[in-house]
Amino acid sequence: MPPMALLMVTLGVILGTLTVTSANHWLTAWLGLELNMISILPVIAKQKHPRSTEAATKYFLTQATASALILLSSTLNAWQTGSWDITQLNNKLSSILMISALAMKMGAAPAHFWLPEVMQGSTLTTTLLITTWQKIAPITLLYTISNHTEPIITLSIGLLSILVGGWGGFNQTQLRKMMAYSSIAHLGWTMTVISITPNIALTNIIIYMTISTPFFLLLTTTSSKTLRTMTTTWTHAPTTTVILMLLLLSMAGLPPLTGFTPKLLILDNLVMHKLAMMAVIMALLSLLSLTFYLRTTYLLTSTASPTTTQSTTLWRLKPHQNQTTTILTPVALFNITVLPALLT
Template sequence: MPTTALFMITLGIITSTLTVTATSHWLTAWLGLELNMISILPMITKQKHPRATEAATKYFLTQATASSLMLLSSTLNAWQTGSWDITQLNNKLSCIMMMSALTMKMGAAPLHFWLPEVLQGSTLTMALLITTWQKIAPITLLYMISNHVQTEIMLAIGTLSIMIGGWGGINQTQLRKMMAYSSIAHLGWTMTAISVTPNIALLNIIIYMTISTPVFLLLTSTSIKTLQTTTTVWSSTPTTAFMLTLLLMSMAALPPLTGFTPKLLILDNLVMNKLTPMATALALLSLLSLIFYLRTIYLVSSMVPPTTTQSTMLWRLKPSHSQLTTILAPTALFNITIMPALIV
């Protein structure tokens, strides 16, 4: 892709997200989301492959449907209340429609159907962008209307997302689809917390983004895409295998790593709000996600010497992106060791 085109696309993605986060008018927010969608489509189709075209088509149709529903919801609310302010979403039907549109844009259950397929047809770099940066705008809007959203609906969406994210990830052998279901599960924790404690919900999604970014970059540097090829990581780059193991353990919310902090705070606040059965159910459902995280960790670390790899793939290749691994080492260690500071 030409440098000028890449610069314009990157500028469009950044500007659109900042527009949505800074506005208080529904039409401006809708315009920012549309610009965001149009900017990212050329990057998805950059890879000349039918799967990339299919992923871009699915992404476009889903986001266009969500944008139409969002525009209808804001128009209905303005017709009933006379206000286009984002924080004045007082009409109940408009609130439900808006929440459905934002849920579809983020990829949370039960409107998650597009996310695994789009990520599987994209590159790892695009998968990183879709699961992190692309969620900032809709989560910001959901945070702004959290006072008008019914708690029962949000808890139901959050619980369903955690269950589907864990259950769907168990059956996957493709790392991109597995990370897609991981994103759905983490979105479930965010949706659960946003109606009870919105600030902790933001903390949860920020920590997820800071942990998943090094994970995707390490996967990109090693060119591994399936669970089978994860057994060759130690043979080529032992540092990457060590960092990837710790990062996946943090994403699995194993104490005392960073990923455990927001989930502990969310469960604590659910108990304080007399939602102990809900907290118990979420803690049990999180074990589903723990299964495929531990399976991946086992495959990454099972080939540590003196064990020899049984795979004939990739291990003969020289490690690439060694500079990227060197840069990511302190970043990854920072992301998995900040829990004591957060607890204090």
């Protein structure tokens, strides 16, 4: 991509998100979402491959549908209440439509169908953008209207997302699709508690983003796209292998790693609000996600020295990639060991 085009696309993505996060009017928020969507499309389609074009088309159609629902919901609310203020979403039907539209924009179930396919057709860097930066704007809007959300709707979407995220990633061998279902499952944990304690929901999604960012960047340095190619990582990058293993376990929510903290807080708040059965079901469904995280961790460490791998080495680390690993190591370790600070 030419430098000027890359600069324009980057500014569009950043300005779109900043417009949404600072907006107080539904039309301004909608404009920011549209700018964000239009700017990310060239990034997805830049590979000039049929899979990339297909991914960009699916992303555009889904996001355009969600944007139309957001416009319909805000217009209906303004018609009934006379207010375009984001914090004044008092109409019940508008609230349900808005939650559904924002869930579709983020990729939460049952409107999750586009996320694995779009991520599979994109590069690892673009996948990182879709799972982190592109979720900031919808999460901000969801957080803003959390006082007007229907708890039964958010709990249903969250529970279904945890089930779909765990079940969908169970049989995946493609890392990008597996991480797409992981993203769906983490969105489910966020959605379940967004109407009860929004701050904990925000904490959960922020921690997920800080864990997944070094994970995707380290995958980029190794060029690993499938579980099979990850088995060759230990031979040439043992430090990267150990960090990836710890990040995966943290993402799975195993104590005492960072990913365990938001899950514990969410379950605790659900029990405090007399939703103990919901908390038990969520904890049991999270075992599905834990299965494929542990499988990936096992594949990373099963060929550790002195065992030799039977897979063909498809990549070699370059000097600049070694530098990237050196920079990412303290960042990843901070994300793994930040738990004591969060508990105090």
